[in-house]
Structure formats: C-alpha cells, structure tokens
Amino acid sequence: MSAHDVVLGFVTSIRHPHNSTDYATVEAMLRESVTAWLGQTDPRFVIVVVSNRPVELPHDDRLHQVQVSFPPPSDTRSPRTGIAAVLRDKGTKNAVGLTRARELGAEYVMFVDADDFISRRLTAFVAAKGGAPGWTITDGWRVNVQRRAVRRHSDDFHLQCGSSHIVRADLLPPTTTGVTATQDELYDEQGELLERWLGSHMHLHDDLPLSYLPFPGALYRVGTSQSHSGNALGGAGRPITRAIAAEFGVSATGWTPWRLARAVLPSARAARERVRMLRPRDRD
Template sequence: MSTAPHLTFVVPIRHPQNARDWALEKANLARTARSIAGQTAPGWRAVVVANEGADLPPLPAGFEVARVNHPPNPGHDLVKTDRQAAWAVFRRDKGRRVADGLRAAGASRYFMIVDGDDLVSNRLSAHVLENDGANGWVFESGWCLDADGRFAMKLTERFEKVCGTSHILRADLFALPEPETPGYWERVELMLGSHVRVAGQVAQEGRPIAPLPFPGAAYLVGHANAHSLSRGVLRRYFLNGNLVRQPAATLGQLRHLHRVGPAFRQEFMGAPD
C-alpha cells in the first residue's frame, strides 16, 4: 500500500499441533477473513500470523501472512492442564504472535486483534475513519454465535470480558517496550495476550477508550477448536441449570436470542459467494 492504513486487523493463528481439527481451523479462518474483508470503507488491511508450513486457506485482497517459528503451546489443552497455569501459557503464546503481527504490519493508525474464529462488523473501518484521533474503542456489546450460524445471542454488556475480538486501539496505546527489555513480556501478556484488562489498563494510564456505539463482533461458540471449550448458544444460555434455578431471568433472555438472517449475514459474514 502506498499509504499506511487507518485500521489493521491482526489475526493470530495457533500452532497446528494445538488444533484438534486443522481443517476446521482453516474453515473458521476463511470465514473470519471474509468477515473482515466485508468492510464498507477502504483503508484497512489484515495480517494473519501463522507458523511456517501451516496450511492456510486462500485469503481475500487486503490480507498478508506473517510467518513465525514458535513451538506448540504446551498448556493449550485446558482439559488436560490446570486452568490457571494453562491461561498463563496461553497469554504468552498469543501475545508473542500478536506482537509479531504488529511488527510485520508496520505503520498503522489503529490496530484490532481478531481471534481466528470470530466475525467482525463491516462498519468498523468506516467508524475508525470517521473518528480519527480517538484513543480507541471497547466492544461492550456484541453477539454470541452458534458454530452452525443459525442462532445468535445479543450480549448487551461486558462483551469484552468474554470475547477476545473486542478492542480497537490507536497504535501508540500499546506502548510496547523493546523486545526482551524489562517489562516487555508483562506488557505483551497484558495488552496482547488477553482481552480482559485492556480497557481498564489504558484508562488507568490516562487514555481511556470509548464504548463502540454498536455491536462490533460475533463470538463463535460450540465448535471443536474453541479455546475455552465453549458450548453452543442454546446450551450456554438456556439448556442449563439456570432454567430451573432462575426460570424468569433465563426466559427473559429470550428477547436477545435471534435466528440469523440476511441483515446479520451482510454485516458480519461478508458478501455472499
């Protein structure tokens, strides 16, 4: 590109040995890439970070691949490992992949980390372009989407606590020290390896980010490769013990459950084939 993009999406992909089903990993990435490529405004690009030799699907125009040589994540399988220890290793592994992606991308006004099985609104690039100069945005609302794409649950608060695809930051807010200098890995794990504390951290540093004024992403659940071993939408929110313990509250959530239709597909799933 002749000029730096105003928004760069960074998509870290796990080591192939950490995927239960690599064909599914590729299919999810293809769907994520098509979602990103559906942006209604130009001036964006995307960087997929993947291991050398990892087989990737064809990617749309605007994408590039940054190849890395990181080993498999030994704590990736949360079923077989202590959960807290596993998350600590996961933050390091994801964080260094994202850091590699940021360096490979070079200059960009804003960056967004996108998990390789999530979808994004096609309005993001336009919103960033129209609000240039802002610190960034946190996605307090979004969607929880079944892997089969039939049902979506609208989450109206704290979306950024459950979905890693939930922040857009101006480049300088990452404030990464030089690699291998004091504080480097702590910053990488905090800002790039996890989504939970990002908004609070930049606010503490005096540069708060604003809530995105529309649902910005869809969190894919219920597939075999999901990092958090998440259940599908119906099991996650309705077909569980809460239906017996809190029937009124659980049934009240039905107003947020939607069958996926053309408008959702157009905004989050890219142009039809």
C-alpha cells in the same frame, strides 16, 4: 494502497498445530472469518495473520501472513492448554502481528480471535473518529454457525470475547525487535504488557482511556470443539437475519420450520445439561 492510507489493522493469530485435535477445522474457521473481514465497507484496512505454518487464504493485497517458529506452548494435544500457555502463544504472536501492522502503516489496531466475525462498519467508523484513543466492544453477539443461531451479549462482551478492542497503535507496547524476534526478545522488550494487553483481552479497557463502541461490533463464535474457552450460546438462540448476515459476513438462517427450530431451540448438549441440573440429587 500506501501505508498512509491504512486506518485499521486487524491482527489475528492461529494456535500451534500441536495444540489442536483437528487443525484442518482450525484453518477452515480462520479462512471463513478472514473472508468475512475482507468485506469492510471502507477499504483502508489490512489484515495480519500470524501462524506457525502457511494457511490457504483468499488472495487479497490487504491480507498479509507472517510465519513464526515458536514452539508449542503446551505439550497438551488439545485446545484446552491452560491460560498460561494461551497468554504466551497468543501474546507473542500478536506482538509479531502488531509489528507488521505498524510496518504497513496502521493507525489503529484490533486484535481479533481467528474464528470470530466483525462488523463491516468498523474501518469506516474509525476513519470518521480519527485521533481518539480507541474503543471497546461491550455489546455484541454470540453465534453458533452450525445452528445458524445468534444470542445478544450486552454490557460485558469485552470480558468474554477476545475480539473486543480497537486501540490507537501508538498506545500499544513497542515492537522494535521486528517480525523475526524470538519469544524471549518479545518478553524482554514488552514485559508484562505482552501478556496483559496482547495475550489477554481482560485489561485493555481498564488500562487505557477507551470509549464504548456505539453499536454491536463482533460475533463471538461459540460451540466449536477447537476453541480454548469451549463456551456455548448461553441460552435460547434467535435466527440470523439477513441484516445480521450482511453486517458480519455470515450466512442467514434459512426460513424453513426445521432451520428456524434448530436456531431457536436449545442444542442437544444444552438440553442434556438442563436435564442433568433438574434431576434430583441422591441424598446421603
């Protein structure tokens, strides 16, 4: 596939190994997600993964890894490093990934969190709508992979999940310093946009003339110990149907009473939290 054939570049970054309590799990989730991303119905895409060390991933010509030597953004030996550290590490790594995606000829770029899943229709949709500034995913799903449960998240999905914007590459900040740029060089080149657009997902829709994607575009993985947010399903789940499984490259819920109950009923953690909230508080 030549550079002129690349419609969409999926750019993702993986946290520094220092800021994890189980880096093998972080790599395994990335591997699971990337494998699903490769299932796009239109082959005119590339995937760029930026990390501090090589990750064992599927062998595919559309998959490109870039290693950086950036230091840990925080001394904390945990995924909960604080927002400043996340913006610096994710922002600079996404800047490197954006550079590589442009080198590969990507007309559009989507920054995808390393543990999320995306609709297999995205590349085909973008290819049919070429020239538009881009799209925001306001409607998606939360997914707990262990429970095989999903919950619809509408209207403000883009404010909760980092995998929520597709932007025409020429609208994003310049990346002339190349994939070997230092973090200081990237900040000098891109200024506040490095963190505002590449490190964060909170401002792109307000800052750029993006349209709403007309279908649920991503599955936001929750309920893992290695995520920065620590978010949960947020309510009652529902089984992962075969249609959802095929759309996003995840496993469907097994149709046994136990598996259905596990998908629909609150998790043990959620049940404990609800009991705690209902328990009368001691009065002075």
